[in-house]
Amino acid sequence: MDKEDLLGKWKLMSLIREFDLHVKDFSQSDEAFGYFHTSIGQEAVSVGVIPNINENDYLTSTYRNHSHGIARGLDIKRMYAEMLGRETGYCKGIGGSMHIADQSRNFIGSMGIVAGGIPIAVGAAFASRYKKSNQIAICFFGDGAVHQGAFHEGLEFASKFESPVLFICENNLYAESTAVEYHLIHESVINYAQGYGLKSAKIDGNDLERVHEVSQEFIEWVRRNQKPAFIEFMTYKMSGQYEGDKQTYKPTDEIAYWAGRDPLVLLANKMMIEYKVDPNLFLKIESENKELVQAAFNAANNDPYPSIDVMRDAVYAETL
Amino acid sequence: MTSRLLTYKDAINEALRQEMQADSRVFLIGEDVAGGAGRDEFPGATDAWGGPFGVTKGLVTEFGRERVIDSLLAETGFVGACIGAAFAGLRPVAEIMYADFLGTSFDQILNHAAKLRFTYGGISSIPLVIRTVTGAGFRAASEHSQMLISIYSHVPGLKVIAPSNAFDAKGLLISAIRDPDPVIFMEHKRLYMRESMVPEAPYAIPIGKGDIKRIGNSITIVGVQKMVNTALDAANILEKEGIHAEVIDPRSYSPLDIELICESVEKTGFLLIVDESHPRCSIASDISSQVVDRAFASLKGPIKMLTGLHTPVPYSPPLEDFFIPSVNEVVRYCTSMIKGENIVNRY
Numbered sequence: 001m002d003k004e005d006l007l008g009k010w011k012l013m014s015l016i017r018e019f020d021l022h023v024k025d026f027s028q029s030d031e032a033f034g035y036f037h038t039s040i041g042q043e044a045v046s047v048g049v050i051p052n053i054n055e056n057d058y059l060t061s062t063y064r065n066h067s068h069g070i071a072r073g074l075d076i077k078r079m080y081a082e083m084l085g086r087e088t089g090y091c092k093g094i095g096g097s098m099h100i101a102d103q104s105r106n107f108i109g110s111m112g113i114v115a116g117g118i119p120i121a122v123g124a125a126f127a128s129r130y131k132k133s134n135q136i137a138i139c140f141f142g143d144g145a146v147h148q149g150a151f152h153e154g155l156e157f158a159s160k161f162e163s164p165v166l167f168i169c170e171n172n173l174y175a176e177s178t179a180v181e182y183h184l185i186h187e188s189v190i191n192y193a194q195g196y197g198l199k200s201a202k203i204d205g206n207d208l209e210r211v212h213e214v215s216q217e218f219i220e221w222v223r224r225n226q227k228p229a230f231i232e233f234m235t236y237k238m239s240g241q242y243e244g245d246k247q248t249y250k251p252t253d254e255i256a257y258w259a260g261r262d263p264l265v266l267l268a269n270k271m272m273i274e275y276k277v278d279p280n281l282f283l284k285i286e287s288e289n290k291e292l293v294q295a296a297f298n299a300a301n302n303d304p305y306p307s308i309d310v311m312r313d314a315v316y317a318e319t320l
Numbered sequence: 321m322t323s324r325l326l327t328y329k330d331a332i333n334e335a336l337r338q339e340m341q342a343d344s345r346v347f348l349i350g351e352d353v354a355g356g357a358g359r360d361e362f363p364g365a366t367d368a369w370g371g372p373f374g375v376t377k378g379l380v381t382e383f384g385r386e387r388v389i390d391s392l393l394a395e396t397g398f399v400g401a402c403i404g405a406a407f408a409g410l411r412p413v414a415e416i417m418y419a420d421f422l423g424t425s426f427d428q429i430l431n432h433a434a435k436l437r438f439t440y441g442g443i444s445s446i447p448l449v450i451r452t453v454t455g456a457g458f459r460a461a462s463e464h465s466q467m468l469i470s471i472y473s474h475v476p477g478l479k480v481i482a483p484s485n486a487f488d489a490k491g492l493l494i495s496a497i498r499d500p501d502p503v504i505f506m507e508h509k510r511l512y513m514r515e516s517m518v519p520e521a522p523y524a525i526p527i528g529k530g531d532i533k534r535i536g537n538s539i540t541i542v543g544v545q546k547m548v549n550t551a552l553d554a555a556n557i558l559e560k561e562g563i564h565a566e567v568i569d570p571r572s573y574s575p576l577d578i579e580l581i582c583e584s585v586e587k588t589g590f591l592l593i594v595d596e597s598h599p600r601c602s603i604a605s606d607i608s609s610q611v612v613d614r615a616f617a618s619l620k621g622p623i624k625m626l627t628g629l630h631t632p633v634p635y636s637p638p639l640e641d642f643f644i645p646s647v648n649e650v651v652r653y654c655t656s657m658i659k660g661e662n663i664v665n666r667y
């Protein structure tokens with residue numbers, strides 16, 4: 001990637017960061033409702049991976065979906081509208097923050113049930129192979145998901161039925177308040193992937209360039225070979241499980257260590273040194289993004305709520 | 321017995337603590353029930369999560385990590401293991417964070433917890449409690465808001481409890497832990513902060529006994545869990561209109577105290593069942609059919625069900641508010657029923 005490419009990626013990461021920071025603030029206000037899960041600190045994974053897939057490839061995410069949505073090119077105003085329960089939201093306000101997805105673009109869903117999306121992404125990949133459509137699926141989940149039956153059975157299905165799916169585990173060191181050093185039996189979750197015979201890698205998820213390179217290679221490999229593969233990205237959930245989490249379970253030295261490994265800071269530093277980028281440029285991008293997010297929020301906040309019929313009509317494809 | 325105001329959440333915490341003090345076979349397991357207890361140094365131990373709603377807060381400091389166990393994120397595994405542990409003589413209390421997640425361990429509950437005694441000739445006992453969290457109104461959308469009481473009540477071999485206040489919660493949880501059979505204990509997330517008078521000493525409320533929460537003779541309202549409170553609020557309004565509603569809280573849904581409901585209907589002649597769950601194959605439809613079967617002759621008008629819709633629970637506030645039966649609707653249903661007016665079902 002050249003300087004302009006990197007700047008573009010930084011800009012996208014910054015948009016995600018500003019979006020989540022806005023959500024974080026909003027979540028503490030009196031008007032807020034619902035559960036909000038941000039990806040602060042994990043932006044490099046979404047921005048490094050998602051732009052590498054094709055427009056018609058399939059995607060599944062989780063309740064921690066804001067970064068995946070923005071990296072997929074979703075409109076932040078419609079995302080906010082969804083979080084505010086408005087009819088203009090991606091799911092007409094029915095899904096909310098935990099379930100933002102744009103099915104019209106093969107973003108199948110953001111599952112609130114841990115690992116729920118894994119077999120579904122596998123099935124979409126299976127269908128692509130069946131249809132010989134050359135599409136693939138990518139499937140995001142956390143370190144906690146590897147304990148679920150849906151994870152294991154999904155990986156096994158993909159392996160057995162050679163489904164072109166790329167599994168992306170965002171290992172952010174915690175499943176809620178439970179640390180990976182306690183909950184993971186193996187040092188790395190790719191042990192499981194290897195057990196099912198998948199090509200796999202464990203990568204620094206805060207190094208945008210590395211994420212981009214490896215995921216690009218894996219995505220091409222999956223498409224070419226029509227087989228599943230697996231990447232574990234090591235990252236850190238800087239803002240805790242949900243907005244409002246006091247995070248007393250985190251050791252202070254760990255918080256400090258990861259503050260120094262903030263993916264936006266890492267990339268900005270690199271660009272300032274290697275490409276002599278003016279530090280003020282980052283500040284400028286940041287404040288532009290802040291404005292974009294605020295404008296998106298303001299616009300969404302004026303949109304109407306859905307009618308009861310919207311909900312009734314959403315239940316079955318066929319009108320009863 | 322000294323009593324004091326206690327929240328639903330603290331009453332549950334107290335029941336767990338007292339039963340753990342009394343019986344060393346009782347242990348808790350579930351995701352984050354201690355909260356970060358896995359690490360050797362256990363940072364933040366004194367302020368650890370105690371589950372996402374803080375219901376088990378403080379128990380790990382009193383009983384240690386051997387008895388308050390942060391499970392892995394694997395419900396089939398730990399619920400199944402609790403069944404085996406119960407067979408082997410322990411008294412496990414498992415926590416499934418939201419009732420919606422029971423699905424991931426459903427086979428262990430449906431085919432094993434419920435049948436391990438029956439299939440092998442009625443010899444063993446599976447003294448297991450699965451605590452879980454029900455209910456809409458939290459803007460938590462379709463995967464974190466379901467009731468599902470009816471699904472579990474459908475399965476022979478399971479007992480199902482869903483208390484509506486702190487007093488019942490404590491007494492029924494103590495009974496559940498002492499019970500020889502598997503019990504699904506459902507806690508409504510929107511009741512956690514609600515207070516009522518709760519005795520300090522341990523006490524047991526028998527499973528399968530309903531409770532008349534308000535005496536009246538004009539109409540019987542059966543509320544399901546949080547809807548008991550909705551019904552009570554409505555009853556206060558109805559009182560001003562000269563309608564004396566009797567409000568019944570079944571408290572247990574399997575076994576169900578149908579006699580108590582029928583006795584009330586024999587007195588009032590009208591029955592409204594208020595349940596925030598979906599209408600089909602529900603607790604409301606079950607109670608309705610049983611009352612028709614047993615007390616048809618006493619009915620002065622059709623039984624009505626005021627329930628949620630035949631849709632999953634939506635996120636958007638006006639939609640979710642519409643989904644959940646309201647006090648005003650209960651009032652409207654009751655007045656229309658007594659006047660013999662036709663009511664168009666909302667679902």
Ligand SMILES: Cc1ncc(C[n+]2csc(CCOP(=O)(O)OP(=O)(O)O)c2C)c(N)n1
Binds near residue numbers: 393
């Ligand atoms: C089957 C199931 N069990 C429990 C939960 C409650 N829960 C929500 S998020 C979470 C932790 C998930 O951790 P991880 O997979 O590492 O993802 P992260 O939140 O760190 O991104 C848990 C236990 C759930 N949503 N689904």
Ligand SMILES: [Mg+2]
Binds near residue numbers: 142144171175
């Ligand atoms: Mg995690």
